[in-house]
Amino acid sequence: MTKGEETRQRIVELAAPLFNQRGYAGCSIADIMEATGLEKGGIYRYFESKEDLAAEAFKFSLAVVRKLRTDDLDSISGSVEKLRHIMDRFVSEPSPLKGGCPLMNTAIDADDGNAALRDLVQQAFTDWRRRIAAIVRQGIRDGEISTSSDPAELADTIIASLEGALMLTRLDGNKRALKHVRHSMELLLAAFTT
Template identity: 55%
Template sequence: MTKGEQTRQRIIAEAAPIFNQRGFAGCSMQDIMDATGMEKGGLYRHFSSKEELAVESLRYALAKAVRSRTEKVEEIQGAVEKLRHLIRHFVESPSVIPGGCPLMNTAIDSDDGNPALRALACDGIQVWKTRLCRILEAGIERGEIGERVLPRQIANTIIATLEGALMISRLEGTQTALEDAHHSLDDLLSGLATS
């Protein structure tokens, strides 16, 4: 990696928490300059616009969150246990990016705003949904999960429940909603198993 690429990656890593905490509109280039110690010209040497930096920062944040949230899942046997692990990890482990879940933050922030960030958030949801669906489909194929289960429906329910509970927990300043979601999803998963 060249020195320029290293600098670009450092800027992205240092900007990601700022965009995650303040959103696109709430984050100024001055905030990025303060965090990185760089001048405006130095930033624009690496990024053509604030939007480009925000998009790259979200890509970085999502990749880091996915790595953290899916850690060791392949070592777990059984589809239901894999899903339990993913849910437990989401509930018990704080975001690796300061400011909370970058996917939820960006989805809310860009809903009526920045189309590039909105598209990236949509892709993030699709990737998560696909990952959950593949686990469910593999469980159905192996006979661990009932064949009448609709993977898309269960994946949407898991994502919506976790993200909604995270929002409530953050607003209330407690883990109660996340813990309640964990218990409800655990009951849902118990109902999927064939044995």
């Protein structure tokens, strides 16, 4: 990695928690300058715009959280166990980034203001749905999950339940909602398991 690439990566890593905590509109270039120790020109030397930096910061944040929660998924055998693992990690492993889940934060932040970020969030949710649905389809093929299961419906239910519980957890200041959803998801899996 060249010195310029290292500097660019350092800016992204330092800006990511700022965007995650404050949102796109709430995070100023002055905040990023303070965090990085760079002047405005130093930042714009590596990024075309604040929007460009915010997009890279989101991609970085998402990769950090995805690695934490799914990095070891290939070592788990069985589709039902993989789904349980995804849910367990979501409940037990909070985002290591200040501000919490970058996917939820950015989805809320960009829903009606920043088309580029909204597109990135939409792609991230689409990818998450695709990955969970693929696990469900494999479970159906392997005879672990009932053939009457709809992989897309189950993926949406899992994601919406986990993200909704995360929001309640943040509002309540405790993990009760996440634990309740984890229990409910276990019951749901039991209903679909053959």
